[in-house]
Amino acid sequence: STIPGFRALDAEGVRGYLAADPELARRIGPSRSEADWQVREVGDGNINYVYIVKGPAGGLVVKQGLPYIRIARDWALTQERARFEAEALQEQARHAPVHVPAVHRFDAQLALIVMEYLPPPHSIVRGQLTAGALLPRLPAHVAEFMAATLFGTSLFALDTIRWRQQQARFQNGELCRLTEQVIFSDPYRAARVNRHTTPQLDAEAAALRADPQAKAAAAALKAKFCELQQALLHGDLHTGSIMATQETTYMIDAEFACVGPIAFDVGKMVGNLLLAFFASDGLASAAEPRHRQRRWLLQATEEMYSNFTNTFVSRWTTAVQSSTAGDLCPADIFGPEAAGGAEALQVAQATFLLELLPDVLAFAGAVMIRRIVGIAHVADLDTISDPDIRAVCERRALRCARELLVNPQRFADMRAVAAHADAAR
Amino acid sequence: STIPGFRALDAEGVRGYLAADPELARRIGPSRSEADWQVREVGDGNINYVYIVKGPAGGLVVKQGLPYIRIARDWALTQERARFEAEALQEQARHAPVHVPAVHRFDAQLALIVMEYLPPPHSIVRGQLTAGALLPRLPAHVAEFMAATLFGTSLFALDTIRWRQQQARFQNGELCRLTEQVIFSDPYRAARVNRHTTPQLDAEAAALRADPQAKAAAAALKAKFCELQQALLHGDLHTGSIMATQETTYMIDAEFACVGPIAFDVGKMVGNLLLAFFASDGLASAAEPRHRQRRWLLQATEEMYSNFTNTFVSRWTTAVQSSTAGDLCPADIFGPEAAGGAEALQVAQATFLLELLPDVLAFAGAVMIRRIVGIAHVADLDTISDPDIRAVCERRALRCARELLVNPQRFADMRAVAAHADAAR
Numbered sequence: 001s002t003i004p005g006f007r008a009l010d011a012e013g014v015r016g017y018l019a020a021d022p023e024l025a026r027r028i029g030p031s032r033s034e035a036d037w038q039v040r041e042v043g044d045g046n047i048n049y050v051y052i053v054k055g056p057a058g059g060l061v062v063k064q065g066l067p068y069i070r071i072a073r074d075w076a077l078t079q080e081r082a083r084f085e086a087e088a089l090q091e092q093a094r095h096a097p098v099h100v101p102a103v104h105r106f107d108a109q110l111a112l113i114v115m116e117y118l119p120p121p122h123s124i125v126r127g128q129l130t131a132g133a134l135l136p137r138l139p140a141h142v143a144e145f146m147a148a149t150l151f152g153t154s155l156f157a158l159d160t161i162r163w164r165q166q167q168a169r170f171q172n173g174e175l176c177r178l179t180e181q182v183i184f185s186d187p188y189r190a191a192r193v194n195r196h197t198t199p200q201l202d203a204e205a206a207a208l209r210a211d212p213q214a215k216a217a218a219a220a221l222k223a224k225f226c227e228l229q230q231a232l233l234h235g236d237l238h239t240g241s242i243m244a245t246q247e248t249t250y251m252i253d254a255e256f257a258c259v260g261p262i263a264f265d266v267g268k269m270v271g272n273l274l275l276a277f278f279a280s281d282g283l284a285s286a287a288e289p290r291h292r293q294r295r296w297l298l299q300a301t302e303e304m305y306s307n308f309t310n311t312f313v314s315r316w317t318t319a320v321q322s323s324t325a326g327d328l329c330p331a332d333i334f335g336p337e338a339a340g341g342a343e344a345l346q347v348a349q350a351t352f353l354l355e356l357l358p359d360v361l362a363f364a365g366a367v368m369i370r371r372i373v374g375i376a377h378v379a380d381l382d383t384i385s386d387p388d389i390r391a392v393c394e395r396r397a398l399r400c401a402r403e404l405l406v407n408p409q410r411f412a413d414m415r416a417v418a419a420h421a422d423a424a425r
Numbered sequence: 426s427t428i429p430g431f432r433a434l435d436a437e438g439v440r441g442y443l444a445a446d447p448e449l450a451r452r453i454g455p456s457r458s459e460a461d462w463q464v465r466e467v468g469d470g471n472i473n474y475v476y477i478v479k480g481p482a483g484g485l486v487v488k489q490g491l492p493y494i495r496i497a498r499d500w501a502l503t504q505e506r507a508r509f510e511a512e513a514l515q516e517q518a519r520h521a522p523v524h525v526p527a528v529h530r531f532d533a534q535l536a537l538i539v540m541e542y543l544p545p546p547h548s549i550v551r552g553q554l555t556a557g558a559l560l561p562r563l564p565a566h567v568a569e570f571m572a573a574t575l576f577g578t579s580l581f582a583l584d585t586i587r588w589r590q591q592q593a594r595f596q597n598g599e600l601c602r603l604t605e606q607v608i609f610s611d612p613y614r615a616a617r618v619n620r621h622t623t624p625q626l627d628a629e630a631a632a633l634r635a636d637p638q639a640k641a642a643a644a645a646l647k648a649k650f651c652e653l654q655q656a657l658l659h660g661d662l663h664t665g666s667i668m669a670t671q672e673t674t675y676m677i678d679a680e681f682a683c684v685g686p687i688a689f690d691v692g693k694m695v696g697n698l699l700l701a702f703f704a705s706d707g708l709a710s711a712a713e714p715r716h717r718q719r720r721w722l723l724q725a726t727e728e729m730y731s732n733f734t735n736t737f738v739s740r741w742t743t744a745v746q747s748s749t750a751g752d753l754c755p756a757d758i759f760g761p762e763a764a765g766g767a768e769a770l771q772v773a774q775a776t777f778l779l780e781l782l783p784d785v786l787a788f789a790g791a792v793m794i795r796r797i798v799g800i801a802h803v804a805d806l807d808t809i810s811d812p813d814i815r816a817v818c819e820r821r822a823l824r825c826a827r828e829l830l831v832n833p834q835r836f837a838d839m840r841a842v843a844a845h846a847d848a849a850r
C-alpha cells in the first residue's frame with residue numbers, strides 16, 4: 001500500500017525537489033543554478049534509490065524508498081522504513097554526531113531523506129576491505145558509535161517513560177521480520193531462496209540443516225532478537241553500511257533500526273570483520289599475499305570490542321556518578337554515596353559484560369553462516385571468482401561460525417576468538 | 426487526568442448500572458427485581474472498588490478503577506488499568522477458561538468491568554493459607570494457568586506480527602513502573618515508604634541496602650522485567666490474586682498485565698508460596714503446629730513448577746508437531762519431518778528450561794525481600810502479631826530469599842530450593 005500522494009522521483013525529479021526548497025538548494029548552489037547541478041543515481045544496495053546531487057556550493061544525498069525493494073519489484077516493503085532511517089539517524093546524531101551523515105530533511109509523503117553528502121575518498125568499507133585495504137581508525141570509530149548509541153538509548157541512560165516512548169516509535173516489525181527470516185531461520189532449512197557454492201559446499205549446507213545444536217542456538221538468538229528490547233539498534237550494522245576514509249568513519253543505512261539486544265549490532269560487526277578475514281586468503285595473490293590485512297582484521301576485531309566495552313562501561317559509570325543514570329542504576333543504589341554503591345556498580349557491570357560476550361559471538365556466528373548459505377552473500381567472498389578457492393575460505397568461515405554460534409561460552413575474550421579464527425585457516 | 430464522562434459509582438449506582446442493561450440484569454434476576462438485589466462493596470485490595478451484586482437468578486461482580494488508588498486518594502493511577510485487566514482476562518480465557526472469571530462487559534468510559542461472581546466457599550488463597558489451610562489442587566491449577574497463558578502468548582505459539590500487535594496492546598508502562606520501583610529498587614535503598622519489623626530486623630535491612638551482589642542482581646532483574654518481552658504476564662500473580670476452593674482455582678486482578686519475562690509470573694508465585702511457608706511457623710501453636718501445611722507448601726512449590734514446565738513443554742511439542750507453532754520453532758526446522766528436527770526441539774527446550782529456573786528463583790527471591798523490607802507486606806507474615814516471633818520468620822525468609830536472588834544457579838531444581846528453605850528454619 002503506497003503512501004497517498006507518493007510519487008517516485010527520477011534524477012530530474014530530485015533536481016526539481018531540491019531546487020524548490022531554498023534552504024536545501026543553498027547547500028548545492030546559488031538560486032537558479034540547478035540546471036548545472038550534477039544528479040546521479042548511485043544506489044548499489046538492494047532496497048532504495050540514492051541520488052547524489054553536486055553543484056558549485058556542495059553536495060547533498062537524496063534517498064527514496066519505493067513501495068517495493070529495488071532489486072525485486074514484486075517484493076513489497078513498507079515505506080515507513082524511510083521514517084525509521086531518518087529518526088534513527090537523528091537519534092544517533094544525538095549520541096555520536098561525528099559518525100553519521102546529518103539529516104537535512106525527512107519527507108514522509110515521498111518516503112524521502114535529504115542528508116549530508118559524504119564525498120570521495122569516502123567509500124563503502126566492504127569494498128575497501130575486499131580490495132585489500134586496512135582502515136586503522138575503523139575499530140575505534142565503530143566502537144565509539146556503538147557504545148554511544150547503544151548506551152545512550154538503553155535503560156542505563158534513560159528512565160522507563162522515555163525508553164518506552166522510544167520503543168513505541170521504533171516498532172519496525174516488517175523489516176525485523178526480514179532479519180528474523182533470513183538470519184535466524186532460512187539458513188537452517190531448505191529454503192528456496194538459499195544458495196551456496198555448489199557442489200563444493202553441498203555437504204556443509206546439508207549438515208547445517210540437520211544440526212540440532214545450530215538450529216536450537218539460532219532459534220534462541222531469534223528469540224533474543226525479538227524479545228530482548230534493550231536499546232535502539234542500527235539494525236543492519238555491517239561493513240556495507242559504513243562509509244570511511246583513512247581518518248573518518250560514517251555509519252549509514254539505518255532503515256532496519258529497531259529496539260533490540262545490544263549484542264546484535266556488535267555481533268553483526270564482529271561477524272562481518274571475520275568474513276573479511278576469511279575472504280582475504282581467497283583474494284590474496286602471490287604478488288599481494290595480504291598477510292598484513294589479515295593480521296590487522298583480527299586485531300581490529302579485538303580492538304573494536306575492547307574499545308566498545310570500555311567506552312560503554314565508562315559512560316555508564318560517569319552517568320551513575322553524576323546522578324544522570326537511567327532507571328536501571330539510580331545513584332541512590334549504585335552511586336558513590338550509596339552504601340556498597342561503587343562495588344554494586346562493578347558487580348553489575350562485570351555481570352553485564354560476562355553475559356554480553358557469548359551473545360555477541362553467537363550473533364556473529366549466525367550472521368556469518370547466513371552470508372554463506374543464505375539468500376544474500378557478501379562481496380568479500382563472492383569476489384573470489386574461483387569456486388574451489390572460494391569454497392575453501394567459506395568452509396573455514398562456516399566452521400568458525402558454527403563454533404561461535406553453538407559454543408560461544410568457550411571463548412573467554414575476543415583474543416581467544418581471533419586465535420580460533422586464525423587457527424581455522 | 427480522569428476519563429471524559431467518567432463517574433464513580435456507589436452501591437446504588439452499580440445497582441442502576443446493571444438494571445439498565447437487560448443482558449446483565451438477566452444474570453441477577455427478572456426485570457424490575459433490582460430493588461431486591463443485594464449490593465455490597467467488598468474491595469479489600471489497595472487499588473480498586475469491587476461490588477458484589479446478588480439476586481434471585483445469580484450474582485455478578487462490578488470492579489471500577491478510580492483515577493487514584495483506593496487507599497491513598499493522592500496517589501493517582503491511570504484508569505487504563507481497567508482496560509488492561511479486562512483484555513488480559515479475555516486473553517487468559519482463550520487459553521485457560523476454567524481458571525479465570527468470565528468478563529461480561531468492559532466499559533472504558535467508566536473504567537469498569539462486569540465479571541463472573543465467584544461465590545463462597547471461593548476465597549482469596551492468601552487468607553486461607555494464613556488460616557492454616559492446604560489446597561491440594563492449587564499447584565496443578567496454577568501451573569496449568571501459567572503454562573497455558575504464558576505459552577499461548579509467546580513466540581512459541583504466535584507469529585511475530587500477532588505477537589507485536591499484542592505487545593502494542595499491553596504497554597502498561599505506568600503500572601509497570603510501580604512494580605519496577607517497589608520490587609527492584611526501593612528495597613535496596615533507604616526509601617521513605619519502606620518499613621520492616623523494627624528494631625528486630627534493623628541490621629538485616631541495613632545490610633541489604635549495603636549488599637553489592639543483591640543490588641546488582643535486583644537491577645539485572647529490573648532490566649529483565651523491562652526488556653525481556655516474552656509473553657503476556659498476569660503481572661501480579663500471587664496468593665492474594667487467586668480465589669480458590671478445595672476443587673477450583675481462579676486467577677483474578679490482572680490489571681498489572683504486561684508483556685514481560687515468563688519467569689516473572691512463575692517466580693512471584695514461587696516466592697509467595699515460600700513466604701507462606703516461612704510464616705507458617707509463626708502462625709503455628711501448640712494446638713495447631715501446622716507441620717502438614719509446611720510440608721505441603723514445599724511440595725506444592727515443587728509440584729507447581731514441575732507441572733508448569735511439563736505442561737509448557739508438551740504444549741510446545743504439540744504445536745511444533747502439528748505445524749501450528751509460532752515463529753520461534755517452525756515445523757520445517759524443528760518438526761519430525763525436518764532433518765534433526767526432533768533433536769533440535771529437545772535441545773531448544775532443554776536450554777529454555779535450564780535458563781528459566783535461575784530467573785524464576787531470582788524473581789522469587791526479589792518478591793520475598795520486598796514483602797519483608799519494602800512498602801507493602803503480606804498477611805501471611807503480618808498476621809504474626811508478636812514482633813519477635815514474626816522477626817524470626819522474616820529473618821529466615823530474608824536469608825533464603827537473598828540466596829535465591831544472588832545465587833540462583835546453585836539450585837539444580839525446585840526440590841533443592843525446597844530443601845534449602847526447610848533447612849533455613
Ligand SMILES: Nc1ncnc2c1ncn2[C@@H]1O[C@H](COP(=O)(O)OP(=O)(O)O)[C@@H](O)[C@H]1O
Binds near residue numbers: 042046047050119
Ligand atoms: N550520505 C551519503 N554520501 C555519499 N554516498 C552515499 C550516502 N548514502 C549512501 N550513499 C551511497 O549509496 C549507496 C546505497 O546507500 P544505502 O543507504 O546503503 O542504500 P540501501 O538502503 O538501498 O542499501 C551506498 O552504498 C553509498 O555508495
Ligand SMILES: Nc1ncnc2c1ncn2[C@@H]1O[C@H](COP(=O)(O)OP(=O)(O)O)[C@@H](O)[C@H]1O
Binds near residue numbers: 666
Ligand atoms: N470475580 C470475583 N468474585 C468474587 N469476589 C471477587 C471477585 N473479584 C474480586 N473479588 C473480591 O474483591 C477483592 C478485591 O478484588 P481485586 O480484583 O483483587 O481488587 P484490587 O485490584 O483492588 O486488588 C478480592 O480480594 C475478592 O475478595
Ligand SMILES: [Mg+2]
Binds near residue numbers: 045046
Ligand atoms: Mg545499504
Ligand SMILES: [Mg+2]
Binds near residue numbers: 045048253254255
Ligand atoms: Mg538499506
Ligand SMILES: [Mg+2]
Binds near residue numbers: 470471665666678
Ligand atoms: Mg487484588
Ligand SMILES: [Mg+2]
Binds near residue numbers: 522523524525526527
Ligand atoms: Mg468459568
Ligand SMILES: [Mg+2]
Binds near residue numbers: 470680
Ligand atoms: Mg488489583
